[in-house]
Amino acid sequence: MSSRRSATIVGSLTAASFATVMIFAAPAGADSDKGGKAVDEAPAGVRLTTLLPERISVDNSSQETALTATVKNEGTKDSGKIRMWIVGFDGLTVKNVPGCTVIAEKDLPDGSNSGFTCPIDNLAAGGSKSYAVDATFALDKTGKICLPVQSDDGKKTYWQQGPVPFGTTNPSPNAPATPLLLGTDNAPAAPGGDELPKTGVGRDLLPLGATGVSLLVAGTAGLWWARRRPQD
Template identity: 80%
Template sequence: MSSRRSTTIAGSLVLASFSAVLILSVPAGADDQGPGSGKGGKAVDKAPAGVRLTTLLPERISVDNGSQETAITATVKNEGTKDSEDIRLLVVGFDGLTVKNVEGCTAIAEKDLPEGSNSGFACPVDRLAAGASKSYAVDATFDLDKTGKICLPVQTRDGKKTFWQQGPVPFGTTNPSPNAPATPLLLGTDNAPVTPAAPAAPGELPKTGVGRDVLPLGAAGASLLAAGAAGLWWSQRRRPQS
């Protein structure tokens, strides 16, 4: 993906603090997400000494075949020995996965989304104590006729540094269930669309895992600017031309 010049958001992001783990508000998949996984994650800019920020996504989600609704828990953790500075978590959807809401977070304007993404929210985390974590309820839809990916960057509050980025990592299944009430999707698996597709070449195995669908950090373009501060930057980002 090529980079494009960022534009200024009308109005500043709401920088509210959160003191409790948020509860999922969409029932689909809420009770059967399995353990959290950092699959597709990578450290980017160097964090302060003693701070180690990571994220987790569920290993599986369940998509309602009628409404296409699903629920995802996005978690940010400080696995270090010292408290972090003020940070924020971004939740960004790609392709068939569209982020509809993240409780307590602010939607990123369409014009400010990274190129190739379809939706995104910015979640102010503030300081995260050593050993602590904070989870967010993500309401989303997943078009089972497409592949779908999600990305979780963890940044400084002003967005100038990205300490960690998970994804874009796919959810999917190689065994669609069009006649079932819901379709289970696994993290790190390319989705096999429900609609008929050309048969695979003889001996060709289904493509699973993060593999080709994990973008090089920095490949998703556009930046998010808020109140004079740099916003959504991906690792290995290109510097804007003066």
């Protein structure tokens, strides 16, 4: 058995549809709960959600980027002790989140490459808390981020946003920076900048209908939550 904590993948055709239909254009600078879903029932009167920016920008030289992750309590009662995880996948690596603690590699969810846990003593009704996230994004890969909001002991996940992708369908390798959109699968430019790299066997031979199947698989695999043993 893997030394990492188990990551349960849940989903359905409905979840896949949700992930697909939530992709809408938004004004620059807006935040979104795109790709988010309630999982376990929160305490009465508590309604927790998260927000990510609709757009981020990646420096083409350093691959550095920054974003803000926000957790909100849209309910009528205080949350009590909770925690939010900020986890990177594939080409997106979370480097630092001030005020949060790095998650040990053995405790990361399966498939993730980095993460931080942000304990919150209490989130008042109607309140929110934001975290500055420093990250890198390898533009020759896809990249995803996930924000689970859990009970303090990690036994319940009240809300989970992602893993949701950032990406662009119009790479700009010769520009100083590449803008990426939330909810968009990255189409990385090849080293020469003229064609997309092949990331799978026979990728260029896939029939037209396979695009829809790929979206469906991406949607159904997008809901997970990490379970950890309560701390002593």
